[in-house]
Amino acid sequence: xxxxxxxxxxxxxxxxxxxxxxxxxxxxxxxxxxxxxxxxxxxxxxxxxxxxxxxxxxxxxxxxxxxxxxxxxxxxxxxxxxxxxxxxxxxxxxxxxxxxxxxxxx
Numbered sequence: 193x194x195x196x197x198x199x200x201x202x203x204x205x206x207x208x209x210x211x212x213x214x215x216x217x218x219x220x221x222x223x224x225x226x227x228x229x230x231x232x233x234x235x236x237x238x239x240x241x242x243x244x245x246x247x248x249x250x251x252x253x254x255x256x257x258x259x260x261x262x263x264x265x266x267x268x269x270x271x272x273x274x275x276x277x278x279x280x281x282x283x284x285x286x287x288x289x290x291x292x293x294x295x296x297x298x
Contacts, residue, residue, distance in 0.1 A: 211252035
């Protein structure tokens with residue numbers, strides 16, 4: 193999954209446990225990234241549109257809260273596969289850097 197942005201990665205990760213509405217995705221992504229990813233609303237909804245087009249995310253349901261529509265999104269099986277493939281790629285890349293090298297610093 194070369195080309196998956198950090199924001200996309202954490203949006204998908206946020207949805208792995210349960211469907212969430214936009215603000216819930218923003219909060220969970222911020223928490224799970226240890227504050228590294230702070231999604232703007234426009235960024236989130238643009239990403240959700242793209243993720244819907246790829247089939248990685250679907251609209252789960254819509255409800256009205258205080259007169260305003262709240263949309264809940266869920267990750268699809270393809271989305272789970274994509275984010276897990278990205279996690280494995282990142283793990284392999286990190287292992288290259290974190291492994292003991294045996295090279296002495298000069």
